[in-house]
Amino acid sequence: MVATPGAQGGEQGWSSRMAFILAAVGAAVGLGNIWRFPTLVGENGGGAFVLFYLGCVLLIGMPLMLSEFVVGRAGKSDAVQSASRVAERSGVSRRWRVFGGIEILAGFLILSFYSVVAGWVIYYVWLSGGDFLSNALAGEPFRGAFPDIGQDAVSGMMGALFESPVRLILVHAAFMAVTVWIVASGVHDGIEKAATWLMPAFFALLVCITIYGAFTGDFGRALAFLFTPDFSKLTPPVMNEALGQAFFSLSLGAGGLITYGAYVAKDVNLAPTAATISLTDTAVALVAGLMIFPIVLGVGLDPSAGPALIFQSLPVAFQTMPAGSLIGLLFFILIFFAALTSSISLLEGPTAWAIDRFGLRRPVAAMLLGLLAFLIGVACALGYNVWADVRPLGFWGIFAETDILDTLDGFTGKIMLPLAGLLLAIFVGWKADRRLIEAESGLSGGAFALWRFVVAWLCPAAVSLILLFGLFPGLLTG
Numbered sequence: 001m002v003a004t005p006g007a008q009g010g011e012q013g014w015s016s017r018m019a020f021i022l023a024a025v026g027a028a029v030g031l032g033n034i035w036r037f038p039t040l041v042g043e044n045g046g047g048a049f050v051l052f053y054l055g056c057v058l059l060i061g062m063p064l065m066l067s068e069f070v071v072g073r074a075g076k077s078d079a080v081q082s083a084s085r086v087a088e089r090s091g092v093s094r095r096w097r098v099f100g101g102i103e104i105l106a107g108f109l110i111l112s113f114y115s116v117v118a119g120w121v122i123y124y125v126w127l128s129g130g131d132f133l134s135n136a137l138a139g140e141p142f143r144g145a146f147p148d149i150g151q152d153a154v155s156g157m158m159g160a161l162f163e164s165p166v167r168l169i170l171v172h173a174a175f176m177a178v179t180v181w182i183v184a185s186g187v188h189d190g191i192e193k194a195a196t197w198l199m200p201a202f203f204a205l206l207v208c209i210t211i212y213g214a215f216t217g218d219f220g221r222a223l224a225f226l227f228t229p230d231f232s233k234l235t236p237p238v239m240n241e242a243l244g245q246a247f248f249s250l251s252l253g254a255g256g257l258i259t260y261g262a263y264v265a266k267d268v269n270l271a272p273t274a275a276t277i278s279l280t281d282t283a284v285a286l287v288a289g290l291m292i293f294p295i296v297l298g299v300g301l302d303p304s305a306g307p308a309l310i311f312q313s314l315p316v317a318f319q320t321m322p323a324g325s326l327i328g329l330l331f332f333i334l335i336f337f338a339a340l341t342s343s344i345s346l347l348e349g350p351t352a353w354a355i356d357r358f359g360l361r362r363p364v365a366a367m368l369l370g371l372l373a374f375l376i377g378v379a380c381a382l383g384y385n386v387w388a389d390v391r392p393l394g395f396w397g398i399f400a401e402t403d404i405l406d407t408l409d410g411f412t413g414k415i416m417l418p419l420a421g422l423l424l425a426i427f428v429g430w431k432a433d434r435r436l437i438e439a440e441s442g443l444s445g446g447a448f449a450l451w452r453f454v455v456a457w458l459c460p461a462a463v464s465l466i467l468l469f470g471l472f473p474g475l476l477t478g
């Protein structure tokens, strides 16, 4: 058993390797896989994006995930303190802990808008739940969704939600409250328990709905769409997007993984564990594509609908599909589970830090931070209606057109995560004590040398490129 941040409560780490894997897979698998990945694939033309994304995961994401776990378990504390301890034991400046600080701040900011989007999911669980119930009570549980309203009304549901600050804030509050409650309950009794219940349920739903889509939708076209590469679509901004998505989806650079790594027992071999988690996350993103696109393409809808793909196109598709009202409900429950196990990890990073830094009790830390993130999220929600004209970083070219939520999303995803990842790679690749890193990694000989080479050279080079082109897209267009 491992001492954890906030050990005053006598808290211990994960109860098994499996518990750690489920919690970390839960952190990784989320809105990023089911909402963002298919949206990006749709917008960026399919196959070539997918291939480039896979390259990013294997060459950059997986090695960096192992780096995060190594720092966490070696430091056995929150992200800042873990980085600081590893720096100290390596005889380099404790200032390297700055990447831990960026990670925690990034995680906290992501949580604030993540909860808003997850709130939309709750709203759709509510809508489709009501729809399913009324169909069931009418004796027709296997009807299509929303049988009594027209297609325009179904596709207008998203707009109606966005117009209402009260609704947006209520569902956001509900989601944040559940997140806080789980984190406040502790690593073992909250986070681990949630992951061990929700993740298996998530996988069961994913398999069922994918099989359903394969039989009722157009699986062949979806396969072709996802895997036929058209490399002319792979422009530098698209590559930039793919690498950013890999960071976001794997939860890199956001504090959660270092913190989860701190709770892992010494006898767990981190290298294969990091590989398992990265590959599972990637498989889920691909399967999510194979769940969503057959349904969307099967009813002739546009796969490049952007963020509305899930909240607008799919409900329209469910309207005409067999058992659409049941499948729609299950689909939104599935996303809710995925989002919840991710938001928990987003809150756990800052909570562990506040416990260590200020000696707060866990429930107090979780509640205070949750409340603060909630308030920032409220601003994001208002950005869809009363503050629709606000452009927080409007003076900055790349953010000139983006509303409050998209600005936070872009700022964290394009700048903070890669920056933290870059510093982490330099730290683990060049600064941290070689023997310490080797002992924690679970790798030895050629495998260790290869991993360290990738972290020291390839990751910094590739990540600097995303940062550069993310911040100065003009460099690409000349």
Ligand code: PFF
Pocket (backbone or CB within 6 Å): 027, 028, 029, 030, 031, 032, 033, 107, 110, 248, 249, 250, 251, 252, 253, 254, 255, 256, 257, 342, 343, 345, 346
């Ligand atoms: N990986 C999550 C997703 O794909 O939805 C989002 C996320 C969770 C990012 C936790 C960062 C993090 F620390």
